[in-house]
Amino acid sequence: MSNVIQLLPDSVANQIAAGEVIQRPASVIKELMENAIDAGATEVQVITKDAGKSLIQVIDNGCGMAETDARMAFERHATSKIREASDLFALQTMGFRGEALASIAAIAQVELKTRRAEDDLGVQINIAASQVESQEPIQCAVGSQFIIKNLFYNVPARRRFLKKTSTELRHIINEFQRVALANPLIALSLYHNDVPMFTLPAGNNKQRVVNMNGKQMGNNLVPINTDTVMIKISGFIGKPESAKKTMGDQFFFVNNRFMKHPYLHRAIMDAYDNILQPETIPAYFIFLEVDPQIIDVNIHPTKTEIKFEDERAIWQILNAAIRESLGKFNVMPSIDFDTTDQIQIPVSGQEMAMTEPTVEINPFYNPFEEENKQSGASYSGGGTTTFQSKGSTQNWENLYADNNSNDQANYSNGPESQERSFEQAQHEPVQQTILSSANTEETNNNSRFFQLKNRYILTSVKSGLMMIDQKRAHERIVFEGFIRTLQSGASLSQKSLFPEELSFGPEEMGMVSELNTDLMTLGLELEKSGDDTFKVLSTPAGLENVSAAQLIDGILTDFRDGEVDLQKEVTEQVATSMAQRAAIPYGKALSGLEMSELFDQLFACQVPNFSPTGKTIISIMDIEEMQKRF
Structure with missing residues (x-):
């Protein structure tokens, strides 16, 4: 029986790696932009057509590459950032595994033009399906220019599974935003079908957020800044009134690397507890700085999931920082009693005699009635009324009669009618509580419907x-x-x-x-x-x-x-x-x-x-x- 275990050819291995690293055109843009930033670029330009299906072009003014390095960059696991295993725990750059360019070259037609500042000529390399088609010197600007054509042209099944142009463009915009927010000191631009979508100048974090999300975002940002021995937290959170129904403007960055972290997201939502509209999520742009040795960024092929050494402690620090910012900028509701011009009521001592006030008033006086204005408001022949006789049946009868003018005659006809009206006054509030709907006529006409908790x-x-x-x-x-x-x-x-x-x-x-x-x-x-x-x-x-x-x-x-x-x-x-x-x-x-x-x-x-x-x-x-x- 012949041996059944054999090594895969490099082209096949690269296509398998591309299935993990390059999921769609947005993945290509992410990898190339991160490479440009690692190369020290101060300006990066991204050009796409048909949402990256036909063309992706990334131009930077970074350090560029020599001829040998340009050729080696397309080999699998070729990297300038890792020399030994211990380097994995001290990473400060983005890409480091050396699979991105090899994976891209395996499923697309790639053209690279690059030159270093100290070289008179640059180099141009054309690769398709992991095969080098040409390599020659060329005159070009300092930096690197990648042109990716016909993505997944040799993997038709993967190309068929790409979504419509508008959907893929949204993914490109999302990846572009993540890189742009993490690098505000770098000027970035994005063009789609020759139409500029983003033109972001270099600036600080807040300017980058506002330039990317519109001027209205600037009015809804609350700064956050906390520095501890374990972690440094900075960035911005959105005001509760600007929260939206679903996620879209939530960004976490660790050492300028975008990450997804549902556990820390819950820390933010917990800090906003009781001040958000139901089922809404606030915007946040949070930057975490930690020692690279206490995180692991190599747990996912796309490096968007990061593992912390002590997630519980970071949860507590982040939650406290959010609460502090919300309270410092008067975003959280608080009870604040104003004591200005407050009446000072002395505390009574045992020696002070307490007497009940005997001011005589008429609760039935109506200043809008001309007769009351002229006569001094004696009501139903009873003279002035005081609240000293608190249990007086007649006073309650008069009060109820005033509120029910249609039955005033019944309350002035004698003791029997007074007893009947007093009993009615006792039971009426109970009836109103039970029948706490609209008017009686409407209830009788539509009594077959009842609303429960204003929901059902x-x-x-x-x-x-x-x-x-x-x-x-x-x-x-x-x-x-x-x-x-x-x-x-x-x-x-x-x-x-x-x-x-x-x-x-x-x-x-x-x-x-x-x-x-x-x-x-x-x-x-x-x-x-x-x-x-x-x-x-x-x-x-x-x-x-x-x-x-x-x-x-x-x-x-x-x-x-x-x-x-x-x-x-x-x-x-x-x-x-x-x-x-x-x-x-x-x-x-x-x-x-x-x-x-x-x-x-x-x-x-x-x-x-x-x-x-x-x-x-x-x-x-x-x-x-x-x-x-x-």
């Missing part, structure tokens, strides 16, 4: 008790209304008398431009008025209680994090998102007429049992189950 609508049906989730029910009603609008081709919109102006970051501008046609079909008409602003010319009819800013922010949030579902049209996703934002919220009290109308509209829908996202709307507790409970 209860009603009796033939089989038992029906429970309806009011928010999900309204989502289904609004969603099907939007769908009918789309099918009929009619745009139901309401023009804005004073168009609202909304400001967006570069990533959001691209998303708004992409979705603008579908938004207009639904009645949300936007017009570009500047490099980063849109004017809201009209909003969908029937959504007057929802601001355009909240509606658009919710739609962009839905599209930011998840991939576009290929089984649904974009318009249907927009309709779903708009329905979720426009639906009546939990906690809103509904009248009997409103519950009845919601009930009727729900069962006029094609799919009344489920919300647009597939959640249950209706649940029925049958009679048998109720009998078992008793």
